[in-house]
Amino acid sequence: MPEVxxxxxxxxDKYGRKRENLLHILQGIVEQERYLSDVALTxxxxxxxxxxxxxxxxxxFYTFLDTEPRGKYVIRICRTISCDMKGKNQIIQAxxxxxxxxxxxxxxxxxxxxxxxxxxxxxHEGPAMLINDQVYTNLSxxxxxxxxxxxxKNK
Amino acid sequence: xxxxxxxxxxxxxxxxxxxxxxxxxxxxxxNDEIINDILESGLKGRGGAGFPTGLKWKFTxxxxxDERFVICNADxxxxxxxxxxxxxxxxxxxxxxxxxxxxxxxxxxxxxxxxRGEYRFLLPELxxxxxxxxxxxxxxxxxxxxxxxxxxAYICGEESALFESMEGKRGEPRNKPPYPTISGFKDKxxxxxxxxxxxxxxxxxxxxxxxxxxxxxxxxxxxxxxSVSGDTPIAGIYELELGMSLEHFVEEFGDGDTKAVQVGxxxxxxxxxxxxxETIIGFEGVPTGGSMKVFNSSRSMYNVLHNYLEFxxxxxxxxxxxxxxxxxxxxxGIEAVKxxxxxxxxxxxxxxxxxxxxxxxxCGLGQSVANSFSSIVDNFREEMIx
Ligand SMILES: Cc1cc2nc3c(=O)[nH]c(=O)nc-3n(C[C@H](O)[C@H](O)[C@H](O)COP(=O)(O)O)c2cc1C
Ligand code: SF4
Ligand code: FES
Numbered sequence: 001m002p003e004v005x006x007x008x009x010x011x012x013d014k015y016g017r018k019r020e021n022l023l024h025i026l027q028g029i030v031e032q033e034r035y036l037s038d039v040a041l042t043x044x045x046x047x048x049x050x051x052x053x054x055x056x057x058x059x060x061f062y063t064f065l066d067t068e069p070r071g072k073y074v075i076r077i078c079r080t081i082s083c084d085m086k087g088k089n090q091i092i093q094a095x096x097x098x099x100x101x102x103x104x105x106x107x108x109x110x111x112x113x114x115x116x117x118x119x120x121x122x123x124h125e126g127p128a129m130l131i132n133d134q135v136y137t138n139l140s141x142x143x144x145x146x147x148x149x150x151x152x153k154n155k
Numbered sequence: 156x157x158x159x160x161x162x163x164x165x166x167x168x169x170x171x172x173x174x175x176x177x178x179x180x181x182x183x184x185x186n187d188e189i190i191n192d193i194l195e196s197g198l199k200g201r202g203g204a205g206f207p208t209g210l211k212w213k214f215t216x217x218x219x220x221d222e223r224f225v226i227c228n229a230d231x232x233x234x235x236x237x238x239x240x241x242x243x244x245x246x247x248x249x250x251x252x253x254x255x256x257x258x259x260x261x262x263x264x265x266x267x268x269x270x271r272g273e274y275r276f277l278l279p280e281l282x283x284x285x286x287x288x289x290x291x292x293x294x295x296x297x298x299x300x301x302x303x304x305x306x307x308a309y310i311c312g313e314e315s316a317l318f319e320s321m322e323g324k325r326g327e328p329r330n331k332p333p334y335p336t337i338s339g340f341k342d343k344x345x346x347x348x349x350x351x352x353x354x355x356x357x358x359x360x361x362x363x364x365x366x367x368x369x370x371x372x373x374x375x376x377x378x379x380x381x382s383v384s385g386d387t388p389i390a391g392i393y394e395l396e397l398g399m400s401l402e403h404f405v406e407e408f409g410d411g412d413t414k415a416v417q418v419g420x421x422x423x424x425x426x427x428x429x430x431x432x433e434t435i436i437g438f439e440g441v442p443t444g445g446s447m448k449v450f451n452s453s454r455s456m457y458n459v460l461h462n463y464l465e466f467x468x469x470x471x472x473x474x475x476x477x478x479x480x481x482x483x484x485x486x487x488g489i490e491a492v493k494x495x496x497x498x499x500x501x502x503x504x505x506x507x508x509x510x511x512x513x514x515x516x517x518c519g520l521g522q523s524v525a526n527s528f529s530s531i532v533d534n535f536r537e538e539m540i541x
Contacts, residue, residue: 022323027304061325061472063307064272080234081421081462082384082448118309118466119234120273123448124383124390133275 007032008043017048022058026065034074034113034132035066063117071106071113073151076130079116082123091127092116094141098148112151161407164370164378164394166358167351168245174252174357175291181360182295186216186260193356196364197376202228202312202349203419203444204519208356211346214336216261218344225257225266226321226340226347230305230312232271233420234466235446238380239350240274241392246354247284251300253353256360257346258298266300267340269317272307309470313518314339314347316472327474328518349444351380372398375437379445385417386410386451398439402431404447412451415534420446421463422523425456425530456535457493463527464489471520478521481512485528492539499540502532 007029015024022044029040036059045052059065066074077083077092092114096102099112106113122128125137129144136147181189194209215223227250231239243250254266270277285300292298303321305311311320315329318340339345348356355377359367367377375397384390387408405413415427418434418441426434426441434440450459464486473479488505491497509525516522532539 018323020321020323023304023306023320027306058323058325061308061327062305065306079462080466081459082235084458084462085385085454117273117307118470119232119236121231121237121240121271123235123237123385124392126384130273135276 004029004033004037004040005043008040008047012044012047019048019050022048022050022055023062026055026059026062030065034070034072035068037069041067069106069110071111073111073131073155074113074115075148076115076117076120078118078120078122078126078128080119080123082119083126083128086126088127090141091129091139091144094145095148098145098152112148161395161399161403164396166362166367166378167242167249167354167380167394170246172246172249172252174248174288175295177357177361178252178255178292178295181256182259189256189260189360190216192359192364196359196367197371198352198355198359198367199375199438200349201351201355201379201444203233203422203442205438205442208348208352211336211348212257212260214334215344215346218337220344222341222343223261223263224340224343224345225254225261225263226317226345227254227266227268227350227353228312228314228317228347229268229270229274229350230309230317231274231350232309232312232470233422233444233446234463235382235384235417235420235448236444237382237384238392238445240277242350242354242380243270243274243277243281247281248288249354249357250350251285251288253348253355253357254300255292255296255298256357257348257353259296261344261346263346264297264299266298267321268300268302269305269311269321270302271305271312275304278302278304308472309466310472310518310520313520316518317347318345325472327472328520330517351445370396372435372437372439374398374439379443381443381447382445383408383447383449385447385449386413386454387449397437399436400432401426401434401436401441404436405431405449408447409449410451412453413449414452414454415450415456417448417450417459417527418446419443419526420448421466421527422519424526425459425534427534430534456531456538457489460489460527460531460539461486463531464524467520467524475515475517475521477512477515478517478524481508481516481521482524484508485524489532489539499536502536502539506532 011028015021199205311326316326320326335345468482509528513525
């Protein structure tokens, strides 16, 4: 996959090839590809002259550095107590129904992945969710379905 | 009877900052004078642990080294805390200015803001504000701030885990001592402060230590930004004086049916209604990084505890056994009691386990699980069983 190779090389050129640059590079890959494939991880190890185990071990520590295939849009719904009290379960249910997937799954067209996440700092406006970096708060079932449907149709 | 409303303070978010002017004035004074002001103000860290900020700066400045760093902890992962986000969104140049003052005092040329991945949406505006700030202070000080993103790990808010993460490694806490003032980022003396602490330090430079010291109590000087959520009609961000009783807090923020308040997030303490009156919010009572969650009588405290334990179980870095296994066992344990698979007295064994975790865990995460565990189980034991 020469594409990933090029991406890793350009990120290493940009951030540097030292250990302290590793997270920047991994974050850069996730930003483009949404997850870290084995090919990408091996490539990073080669480029930074580290063992693949070290790279993998670091990546798997971080929730946002996914090593499993993810959709183009990763939806993360807050599961912590305030959002739970405000009905995050209904929101999850609504999105599951809209996208025809279960929590943790990716749609067949690889466009969406649905996940839960821990408190994301919007407890006063829960339930809250992230779609990639974008924040959505004060969700109702209708609002959540509208947002997701808009992504389905227009993005 | 009219209710006495808690006094609102307006230091942090107050707009007219004139950062450059304040920095010029501050930089014209000696490092000792600045440190003495911060010490005199009584400012303690707003990230949770409450270490005196002036001392932290002083120790770092005094530590012989060829390089020192100042780091702004913007990882804000404690459930129920969202004030650092608002500070960075509304008054970023005050945060940068606080870092610049610290940099001058300790002799740092580089500063970092470690921003949690969930706040990446803030990045474009922050970078813009940072560019303007760098241009504005270029002739005043040789100091550069770099923003580094986190990637979704609560433990990286713990200072030594944060250094590890910034060095490109797994965010696993280090042994202490040595403390960051001696050996922090890249093993150099490092000041790491919460976002809010840095802004207060800067406001003390602007208004003088007395204006800050006047607020609060002798153990908890000044004001604090609170993140209020849960069963309250007025959830949001409030800057209030420290040292108020929880009863006063609930009178103003509760919905009239408050059963308990969780102070300090999942790592904090649960205070039931009957103890609201005697409980002070501050370092002499229950300390808080700002998270205030209100629960009314419709809530199951079992669900609350279960939610917190799931959080800890997932966020434990797994490095040390008491915390890794302890979190799992506490979670399994309360589930077993609830299902009737274990007798109610099993809760006492779990309480002992949480005490052991407090003593034997390597970092603040494992050490603080007992706070919410024992305060919820002790005060709402019947809800854990039936
Ligand atoms: C598990 C854990 C998570 C923490 N998360 C944060 C955080 O998100 N933000 C923060 O400022 N401090 C956090 N802290 C506290 C820091 O280790 C450190 O004490 C603090 O940043 C010091 O700043 P201060 O003196 O200004 O409070 C955390 C501590 C622990 C044990
Ligand atoms: S107490 Fe928990 S989070 Fe801290 S080092 Fe041990 S396992 Fe990791
Ligand atoms: S509990 Fe959901 S954002 Fe904090």
